[in-house]
Amino acid sequence: MPLISPWRADFPAIDALQRQGQTYLDSAATAQKPHALIDATVHYYANGAANVHRAQHLLGAMATQAFEDTRRKAGEWLNAGASGQIVFTHGATSAFNLLAYGLEHVFRAGDEIVISALEHHANLLPWQQLALRRNLKLVVLPITDAGVIDVEAAAGLITPRTRLLAVSQLSNVLGTWQPVRQLVALAQAQGALTVIDGAQGVVHGRHDVQDIGCDFYVFSSHKLYGPDGVGVLFGRHQALAQLQHWQFGGEMVLQTVYQTATFRPAPLGFEAGTPPISAVIGLGATLDYLNGLNQSAVAEYEARLHERLRAGLMQRDGVQVLGDPHVALVSFVVEGVHNADLAHLLTEQGVAVRAGHHCAIPLISGLELSGAIRVSLGLYNDSQDLERFFTALDQALELLR
Amino acid sequence: MSLPINARTALETFTGSLSWEERARLLMQWGERLPPMSDEEKTDERLVDGCESKVWLVGDVIDGRWQFRAASDARLIRGLVALLLARVNGLSSQALQEVDLVSWFTQLGLSRQLSPSRSNGLNAVLQKMRQLAG
Numbered sequence: 422m423p424l425i426s427p428w429r430a431d432f433p434a435i436d437a438l439q440r441q442g443q444t445y446l447d448s449a450a451t452a453q454k455p456h457a458l459i460d461a462t463v464h465y466y467a468n469g470a471a472n473v474h475r476a477q478h479l480l481g482a483m484a485t486q487a488f489e490d491t492r493r494k495a496g497e498w499l500n501a502g503a504s505g506q507i508v509f510t511h512g513a514t515s516a517f518n519l520l521a522y523g524l525e526h527v528f529r530a531g532d533e534i535v536i537s538a539l540e541h542h543a544n545l546l547p548w549q550q551l552a553l554r555r556n557l558k559l560v561v562l563p564i565t566d567a568g569v570i571d572v573e574a575a576a577g578l579i580t581p582r583t584r585l586l587a588v589s590q591l592s593n594v595l596g597t598w599q600p601v602r603q604l605v606a607l608a609q610a611q612g613a614l615t616v617i618d619g620a621q622g623v624v625h626g627r628h629d630v631q632d633i634g635c636d637f638y639v640f641s642s643h644k645l646y647g648p649d650g651v652g653v654l655f656g657r658h659q660a661l662a663q664l665q666h667w668q669f670g671g672e673m674v675l676q677t678v679y680q681t682a683t684f685r686p687a688p689l690g691f692e693a694g695t696p697p698i699s700a701v702i703g704l705g706a707t708l709d710y711l712n713g714l715n716q717s718a719v720a721e722y723e724a725r726l727h728e729r730l731r732a733g734l735m736q737r738d739g740v741q742v743l744g745d746p747h748v749a750l751v752s753f754v755v756e757g758v759h760n761a762d763l764a765h766l767l768t769e770q771g772v773a774v775r776a777g778h779h780c781a782i783p784l785i786s787g788l789e790l791s792g793a794i795r796v797s798l799g800l801y802n803d804s805q806d807l808e809r810f811f812t813a814l815d816q817a818l819e820l821l822r
Numbered sequence: 823m824s825l826p827i828n829a830r831t832a833l834e835t836f837t838g839s840l841s842w843e844e845r846a847r848l849l850m851q852w853g854e855r856l857p858p859m860s861d862e863e864k865t866d867e868r869l870v871d872g873c874e875s876k877v878w879l880v881g882d883v884i885d886g887r888w889q890f891r892a893a894s895d896a897r898l899i900r901g902l903v904a905l906l907l908a909r910v911n912g913l914s915s916q917a918l919q920e921v922d923l924v925s926w927f928t929q930l931g932l933s934r935q936l937s938p939s940r941s942n943g944l945n946a947v948l949q950k951m952r953q954l955a956g
Contacts, residue, residue, distance in 0.1 A: 761874040765846075766846055821897070
């Protein structure tokens, strides 16, 4: 029985790609965009661009209003309530760097930062480099064969020396939900700060930062069907108060003379320079669009499509699925076949999937692989996309074996 | 300028409207024709950085002309590298710096393989070659 996405027509690029014979199955890298975002961006540029938080004129007021509306919507999307604030950055990576530099002063030599073995480079390298700068220990939580952070092991590795925990909510390679609530509780019991990488998780289902209990939650707009160039950082008030200013210039300043300056608190104090105004406004339109969808229908549809992808791969000879994926994506390798060869032949057939290390080199090496193919889904994909992928896969394997 | 015989054969083989399957089969056949490299020769210094698959490259100058040998653990990149070697082996250092490989792969109907977004390593192999010859 075919699975038909009722939301496919909301994403014009999917149709355009199909006319060019391209099947898009790389949404975990970046998602296609809905009409609502494209219209809002065109509207903003066609009706008058202006800088935000500066000018008295009408255009400036309108842009600032739209910009701040998105801040409110992003907070609502995460159910931040009055618990904290939303800071806009230039991407998720930039948000992690802001944290790693802005929190540097809380660490003393010998303190520990805890991450997990499945972190994306964005949530690994800023901490690794901070550890090297400050002579800290980077503790890596192991994962189980199913691809989930081992909570039992974590209980022994999160100690009074732990100053900060930074873990992913949903693995970008394994498609597995991580026990973030339990890990956050373990870290908080030791008085550590907690950071959740929601880059993949935020795209699937609704999440509640108050329920997770984390100090910081990070995601990028472009994976959530929004524009690129915007990252969203939620921080609890008490945690944001510990963050020192990192990048300087523009409207983040309160007062300055030549020799010294004082700075604004969050959020504006951490948004140096002109922010990506059109993209933030576009993200607001995307969130409105997503809010208008039937969330349980989306979740159910995504689950069925994912199951079909997973089952289709598992029934093929020699295919080894990485971990035990729950949602959104499946990564796999094929016995005796180099993933670069497979990727080459899928590309030749117009199937857009991701091959390689997926910005998680230590994880891929830890699994004793040189790379893997990742197929990832958006809410616009349907079972025909999967059939085209499977046909292409079968033909590629026939050639290669 | 006359092309090496291998290059002429490549041009005769890869022109025309090949289907993706025919092109892939031919690439794999060309890859099989690369002279084998022993495991001892596959050292880390010879590994080309920036490839999804492993590519090793050795270059020697014999009578003022470059002779490259290469190996890869992936079959299609092996074929692409074989086509690259078909064009550059026998060139002087000067000619190697000047050879237009974009045009070479375009003539073979494989221009997309050299695009900057491709991480298949062909560009990296090319760079390493020019480094060796530089």
